[in-house]
């Protein structure tokens with residue numbers, strides 16, 4: 001957090017997860033030039049789109065902002081949406097996490113609940129009070145989905161540190177996990193090799209839970225096939 005000075009901030013545990021599970025992490029800077037973006041993408045075999053804290057500007061999915069939550073910079077939003085577009089075109093493996101899942105959905109033409117507790121009556125509190133190394137709610141996984149294949153489970157416990165979620169699933173995507181209150185917790189793109197996004201934070205869980213480790217391992221496996 002650099003005050004008013006634009007500053008890059010990324011939790012090191014994302015990098016640790018990729019590195020400890022056999023990948024080479026590379027952080028991409030938010031360049032604006034389209035050709036520079038394409039050249040950066042030429043350097044990588046897959047993408048991990050991380051959570052962000054602030055929300056995507058609602059105009060990106062055709063809505064006015066209804067609640068006063070901090071927004072990510074237009075530069076970051078534009079860069080990450082473009083990464084998703086390019087990855088779909090190239091069939092580059094993508095794992096979206098939390099805010100990264102929301103970015104994937106919006107990039108593909110879906111929309112978001114701007115605030116679950118204000119817009120979804122009876123929803124669970126998806127902002128856990130304990131640290132994210134603890135799991136707090138279950139999700140049910142769609143049979144025959146990529147997610148189901150990756151984790152080999154039809155139900156699992158996850159952490160939950162989000163106040164937004166997918167509202168309308170993008171036309172080309174399908175929901176592949178749901179919380180008990182109906183909130184969508186994972187989306188994926190069936191025609192693609194590996195385009196999966198989840199609402200929880202496996203980077204807090206991978207060390208202790210094999211099921212969450214498998215998400216990173218599957219991304220890295222798909223990335224190695226890009227290289228091959």
Ligand code: MN
Nearest residue numbers: 126159160179
């Ligand atoms: Mn949740």
